[in-house]
Amino acid sequence: MDERQIEEIVDRALAEDWGFGDVTTRAIIPAELEGKASIIAKAHGVLAGTEVARVVFHRVDSSLRFALLLRDGSEVQSGVTIAEVEGKVSSILRAERVALNFLQRLSGIASETHRYAEAIKGFNARIVDTRKTTPGLRFLEKYAVRVGGGYNHRSHLGDGILIKDNHLAALRARGLGLKAAIALAKKNAPHTLKIEVEVTTVEEAVEALEAGADIIMLDNMSVEEIRRAVKSVGGRVILEASGGITLDNVRAVAETGVDLISIGALTHSAKALDISLELEASSH
Amino acid sequence: MDERQIEEIVDRALAEDWGFGDVTTRAIIPAELEGKASIIAKAHGVLAGTEVARVVFHRVDSSLRFALLLRDGSEVQSGVTIAEVEGKVSSILRAERVALNFLQRLSGIASETHRYAEAIKGFNARIVDTRKTTPGLRFLEKYAVRVGGGYNHRSHLGDGILIKDNHLAALRARGLGLKAAIALAKKNAPHTLKIEVEVTTVEEAVEALEAGADIIMLDNMSVEEIRRAVKSVGGRVILEASGGITLDNVRAVAETGVDLISIGALTHSAKALDISLELEASSH
Amino acid sequence: MDERQIEEIVDRALAEDWGFGDVTTRAIIPAELEGKASIIAKAHGVLAGTEVARVVFHRVDSSLRFALLLRDGSEVQSGVTIAEVEGKVSSILRAERVALNFLQRLSGIASETHRYAEAIKGFNARIVDTRKTTPGLRFLEKYAVRVGGGYNHRSHLGDGILIKDNHLAALRARGLGLKAAIALAKKNAPHTLKIEVEVTTVEEAVEALEAGADIIMLDNMSVEEIRRAVKSVGGRVILEASGGITLDNVRAVAETGVDLISIGALTHSAKALDISLELEASSH
Amino acid sequence: MDERQIEEIVDRALAEDWGFGDVTTRAIIPAELEGKASIIAKAHGVLAGTEVARVVFHRVDSSLRFALLLRDGSEVQSGVTIAEVEGKVSSILRAERVALNFLQRLSGIASETHRYAEAIKGFNARIVDTRKTTPGLRFLEKYAVRVGGGYNHRSHLGDGILIKDNHLAALRARGLGLKAAIALAKKNAPHTLKIEVEVTTVEEAVEALEAGADIIMLDNMSVEEIRRAVKSVGGRVILEASGGITLDNVRAVAETGVDLISIGALTHSAKALDISLELEASSH
Amino acid sequence: MDERQIEEIVDRALAEDWGFGDVTTRAIIPAELEGKASIIAKAHGVLAGTEVARVVFHRVDSSLRFALLLRDGSEVQSGVTIAEVEGKVSSILRAERVALNFLQRLSGIASETHRYAEAIKGFNARIVDTRKTTPGLRFLEKYAVRVGGGYNHRSHLGDGILIKDNHLAALRARGLGLKAAIALAKKNAPHTLKIEVEVTTVEEAVEALEAGADIIMLDNMSVEEIRRAVKSVGGRVILEASGGITLDNVRAVAETGVDLISIGALTHSAKALDISLELEASSH
Amino acid sequence: MDERQIEEIVDRALAEDWGFGDVTTRAIIPAELEGKASIIAKAHGVLAGTEVARVVFHRVDSSLRFALLLRDGSEVQSGVTIAEVEGKVSSILRAERVALNFLQRLSGIASETHRYAEAIKGFNARIVDTRKTTPGLRFLEKYAVRVGGGYNHRSHLGDGILIKDNHLAALRARGLGLKAAIALAKKNAPHTLKIEVEVTTVEEAVEALEAGADIIMLDNMSVEEIRRAVKSVGGRVILEASGGITLDNVRAVAETGVDLISIGALTHSAKALDISLELEASSH
Secondary structure: OOHHHHHHHHHHHHHHOOOOOOHHHHHHOOOOOEEEEEEEEOOOEEOOOHHHHHHHHHHHOOOOEEEEOOOOOOEEOOOOEEEEEEEEHHHHHHHHHHHHHHHHHHHHHHHHHHHHHHHOOOOOOEEEOOOOOOOOOHHHHHHHHHHOOOEOOOOOOOOOEEEOHHHHHHHHOOOOOHHHHHHHHHHHOOOOEOEEEEEOOHHHHHHHHHHOOOEEEEEOOOHHHHHHHHHHHEOOEEEEEEOOOOOOOHHHHHHOOOOEEEOOHHHHOOOOOOEEEEEEEOOO | OOHHHHHHHHHHHHHHOOOOOOHHHHHHOOOOOEEEEEEEEOOOEEOOOHHHHHHHHHHHOOOOEEEEOOOOOOEEOOOOEEEEEEEEHHHHHHHHHHHHHHHHHHHHHHHHHHHHHHHOOOOOOEEEOOOOOOOOOHHHHHHHHHHOOOEOOOOOOOOOEEEOHHHHHHHHOOOOOHHHHHHHHHHHOOOOEOEEEEEOOHHHHHHHHHHOOOEEEEEOOOHHHHHHHHHHHEOOEEEEEEOOOOOOOHHHHHHOOOOEEEOOHHHHOOOOOOEEEEEEEOOO | OOHHHHHHHHHHHHHHOOOOOOHHHHHHOOOOOEEEEEEEEOOOEEOOOHHHHHHHHHHHOOOOEEEEOOOOOOEEOOOOEEEEEEEEHHHHHHHHHHHHHHHHHHHHHHHHHHHHHHHOOOOOOEEEOOOOOOOOOHHHHHHHHHHOOOEOOOOOOOOOEEEOHHHHHHHHOOOOOHHHHHHHHHHHOOOOEOEEEEEOOHHHHHHHHHHOOOEEEEEOOOHHHHHHHHHHHEOOEEEEEEOOOOOOOHHHHHHOOOOEEEOOHHHHOOOOOOEEEEEEEOOO | OOHHHHHHHHHHHHHHOOOOOOHHHHHHOOOOOEEEEEEEEOOOEEOOOHHHHHHHHHHHOOOOEEEEOOOOOOEEOOOOEEEEEEEEHHHHHHHHHHHHHHHHHHHHHHHHHHHHHHHOOOOOOEEEOOOOOOOOOHHHHHHHHHHOOOEOOOOOOOOOEEEOHHHHHHHHOOOOOHHHHHHHHHHHOOOOEOEEEEEOOHHHHHHHHHHOOOEEEEEOOOHHHHHHHHHHHEOOEEEEEEOOOOOOOHHHHHHOOOOEEEOOHHHHOOOOOOEEEEEEEOOO | OOHHHHHHHHHHHHHHOOOOOOHHHHHHOOOOOEEEEEEEEOOOEEOOOHHHHHHHHHHHOOOOEEEEOOOOOOEEOOOOEEEEEEEEHHHHHHHHHHHHHHHHHHHHHHHHHHHHHHHOOOOOOEEEOOOOOOOOOHHHHHHHHHHOOOEOOOOOOOOOEEEOHHHHHHHHOOOOOHHHHHHHHHHHOOOOEOEEEEEOOHHHHHHHHHHOOOEEEEEOOOHHHHHHHHHHHEOOEEEEEEOOOOOOOHHHHHHOOOOEEEOOHHHHOOOOOOEEEEEEEOOO | OOHHHHHHHHHHHHHHOOOOOOHHHHHHOOOOOEEEEEEEEOOOEEOOOHHHHHHHHHHHOOOOEEEEOOOOOOEEOOOOEEEEEEEEHHHHHHHHHHHHHHHHHHHHHHHHHHHHHHHOOOOOOEEEOOOOOOOOOHHHHHHHHHHOOOEOOOOOOOOOEEEOHHHHHHHHOOOOOHHHHHHHHHHHOOOOEOEEEEEOOHHHHHHHHHHOOOEEEEEOOOHHHHHHHHHHHOOOOEEEEEOOOOOOOHHHHHHOOOOEEEOOHHHHOOOOOOEEEEEEEOOO
8 A cells, every 4th residue: 555645534524524623622631641542442343544644633633643553464252452542532532433443444345355355265266356345445345345355356448448238238329249349449449458357148148259358257147147147157257246246145156157247336335334432541 | 514524534435435436337338328317225224424415426427417315314225315416427336335335334323323313212311422433534424323323432532531541541550549540631621521431340430420420431342230220320420321221122222221321333343225326327 | 724725825925926936035145145034023913933934944944943932812912922943035025925924814804803802891791703704714813803802604505594685585586585595404414403584673683583493693683683683682692793794883782681792804804923034144 | 707716706705604504595585486686785985896796696596687787887875776686585585795895895895995096186196005815805905096096006915026025035145235125125026026015214215226227116214204305316216115005005005106005904804895785585 | 548637637738828918919019809720740751649630629619619530540741631620729829839749749658659550551460669768757658649540548546457577676685586476466466467477588587478478578688588478378379579779770679479578668758740730811 | 845745745646546455465475564765866866856756655654664765956877876765565565666766757858957057167047847737746847947057937827927929919909018017017017026028039028128028938939049139138138048058058058148047848758767666575
């Protein structure tokens, strides 16, 4: 992760939570009061975003001491201390909510990804994410997917050729089909990128293979259909299962032999991992 | 909602999804091809974020025609068309994912809030949100809560006095208790803001009332305790139930007579509402 | 005050004063020349903005040594040294004007506020500011008001309900009056905010109290009218005198027993406090 | 004035006044209510900033109709209508304070400059401003000075060579005097810029002339000394009087024959011109 | 190209050329004077950047009429009119230099690329660019390369796997060679990206092919060596010639049968195409 | 140069080269691997931009050790080491291309300027730049010109009065000529700026001198004409030769006795200086 990018996102989140200042703390907490806080997991999951949390505390007050006890990727249980922060109480309180908001969301994504990755253990398939991420947080969320044991699909429209149903619908109006689409992509796209195409039947998958696709996305197919597609074209092309995949059926999908299993819910519907901050002020 | 704020967030999301351009569309879609797309609900829920979606399409290409068929707050069923967009296919494809990402998340929050609001129908209590929002999207998410029938708690640290457990822990180190904290707030805080304090027992609630709190947050109390607190101090102060509230117990909490029920999960753990875009290109 | 916010404002001011560089210093001052400068008050007043001045010097050149001799809130006389800066002469000269511009304006506001606060010494009333601040500098100017012994009114449109004459004029077109306005506010506004309403007669003040206003602004009333309003509704509601208040009549207004006296001129018309920087270069 | 620069400053001011929205208007004003407002002078002065006010209204809501009745530079009396705005009441109320804050400050500066310009009518001297401007508003404030009949001095450190007392103090440590400073400037500075030097005695003025200065600033000299300086070097160099100049003595200074009279108070201490907005809602 | 990205770059360039305003035009050109200008090629080349030029004029003044007579990709001769602009003279003069700076640079790049593309006409190879672009202008410069008939290589570090000499040097310290590097890339990199590796001998090219590279960059090889590499591995992998390629030898390189010829000088050393603006003011 | 300005430009360039991260390095380089790199000249020229390069490395990773062996302005030969960087290999690789892009361009400009400055050695004339700079990099490029031994002309439209052919064409429509233009400039322009006018004949030069111009630009005149202009008006006004000047004829132009020779190609068409980075990883 890139420090500048993190700082930019953190600064925005801090500004959003600030208004014209923390009126509560200003009214009741002595400016010089020092204290120590623990960041504690309140549920079981996989930790992600500790570096972001550290940046939050340091952007608020560079004199805070932040000690990380666990690294991203660690499995935590409720009650485990993740990190400790010491310094001005007013600074800790000002950073608290923003730091936790990042940590809870990213750990929620890492935890959900981990559950999927565990579910397919022993198979070759990779769990991959999608572009269905929270606006403004994509690079952090894609990092959290990697922390949880998943892999990244395209980052954005610029780093992968993915011919989807809507592209094909558009070309159809011009009398062009799947093969023509793949041919155009081979002719015009940057040579550094593989060409992926979305299909909905085994027949289309075969057609795509013959047209020279590098990756074929099997969209919303049943496990049985995916199995047939693997038999027909597997090994000669990368196969991605996509759509309708849950923790209940992911292992069955992996068993078909597909290479990639993409899951939008990793980023658009993961629950936050419960994490809190507990403060003790120094008595002196 | 404020157009400038929406544009700023939308621009950021578009940039993040862009890289150096949509290589797929550039490679295979004729630059001048026109088409029409429908935005369609794929599940049941409450719609929110249509104005943000419109801004996404117009920031990408101000010549797109965007027709909204349903307004924010409408209940939708799977299969219902929410809006239609017409114009250049390349523009529609470039805006698609970002527009849907906003719409799915905000509608997810509105839908979840709506479920809570429906669950307590007939009681006086308001469902309220928290500061546990997605970094960078707070003002949109708080809007979605209102669309779903909820109310907003503090927007940020600057528009409400809320004395929490960590403030009290900090003051305790100086030998100060709940009463002293409330007295300090009354003395130093802006006169436009009410003073809220978090308590964990009925006794503390009584103490807070006597010290002059305007609002008392009953943190993680059982329904029975909340009922006792309402009996002891209700009517003379605004009472807020907070912590551990789910769709299963929210009606019981409302029955106690509390004024506010705050739920972090509205924003930190709502599932996205499934919504998709379907394109037809013009044949001429 | 928040370091990030200060830096953002300071960077903008430095950019504005920079163009493509300090052509004078570049032409005539040896790049390595070191020196020492004193920041000196040239008039009597209350100091505010020393932290902003420090940030200016450090954003220009983080190797400058900045020693603060007096803190914000100190009363200064002409000739008193406020701070000393040591390091590269070219850096000191580049920061000089911007640092002084902040210091002079903020100290001007603190000084003017202090004069008002002194004028009502012994009475209960608070001197409060308004939203009539310099565009772009509001949070600094509201800080300067606090330094001078004043209190802040609303920071912006989001942290206080204030029903003004123009709101009432708008509602009147719908056949709605003061009571209806207050009722709407109680029904729809966030529960964390008090409800303030502007009135112009004692009768309206009584009506506002009965309708449940938390704060009543007595707009442009004479001292005699304010006294009557205090008698009629004082004690049951917070009363704010506003409009036409000067150093000449502020004590008389305070004597009426109002709780708040708001003065736009604190921020829109305060004179700068005269402060200058004097440099000595090292001879070695 | 440049539209982009105005928009950037306006957007910042709107953001600062916004928080998470206008809670009062949202709570009590029907979203679709339309109205008409007049912007009215409440005191005598010279108008400046009407274009900025227009941008404020249009950035808030581009559908507002803004009709300007008077142009920048017009003299106004109390009661005169400056402009009219029609459209959504909620938009007008959201823009009101920010538009007035710009208009009052810029008109205040234009009015003060105008008083100085009038005071020296009939003489050759120009009233000029300084870099003692409000951080972040310099280009608007320098525009207001021109509107009021003044001229601009340097915009920033990059568009004029001005050798000041602190430069000379710095060079003295290296054993260099006024002549050496001017010689260095002639050798190293861009050829497009004139060379100005600050002096405190008539003798130094003569020395500066001989060394080749293009402009000489007579700093804090008495009217009598300025007169002597004009006699000694006038006509062969541009002479600028600076420091301690007020409306009481400015005419006497102009009578000496100096070319420029610079006054920091034009921008750092001008009082806001009183201007207000009055709203009428449509009854239909 | 994306309108938002263009506007952002254009605004920055306009700000940089502006300072506090066009003092010349303000001093001597009547504010309302209208005129018409022609943008004219002064040399032979390929046009690129006309859309950027249009944005420059419209960001300065949205009321200017900009008529494009030639499209990007057109070959121009000296004397040919590219576009015409009509409207306020002050706006045209303010936009002139910035519009030309973009147009000259981008057309310079397109022209240089075109010369290379013409030189290899008839062969299969593509001319491709590099990341050796002007800081801040990469996406425009890569667009200009496409306009000139070239293709884009990686846009940035995120959209292509390219294992270069420095990566291999780094791994060597760990005892790892070319094969290990490729294996790591296959294991860890996103599946959407092809894997390219830089080699300096034919033997390494063979090794890279066997290790599974998708693209092999032949770095600084002689034409003879490139020919041998094509014989050894051509057809089974994409081959890219890189380093030391000029207009003099590019055809010989293409004749070897390589797929890609990358040339840093397209963007880092292309000469500007001479283009100027000529104005006529209206006499009425 | 100003650190803030450099950082802003550097951050933009880093963002542009980053996408969502360096996928190659992430895939194959161990995160903790340390190494050392040398920045080495590959051609003869004058170095410029080392401070910018340092900022690039430190913005990427503030823990990198950057040791500069040569300063800006040094003449380098192929093979000479300019700087050394030590620290994390992943950080060095991420900064490499951006640092080199700046260094190569700025050194290219300094080298080209140096060639011109050397060519006129012994004459009085200064080599000066123009506003024909790369959009977004002007202040760095003007710095590189100074490093190469040149001088800066106007930085932007705000720091010099330059009446060009297009201004004169515009005024002609109003029946105004050269003299009227100069008179308007003297009347309305800031007194700190000299007045320059572009002429195309010796007669116009004489006219401009008589009208009071401070600087006269001789546009696209032959060496013979320039010589005549120098004879006619030299000594009483600053003379600038402009247009069509190359390394072949610059000495002849200087011999005429003009004061300034301006050359757009210094910034718009200078070739990059070849510079590369070579890495060694630590074996431990």
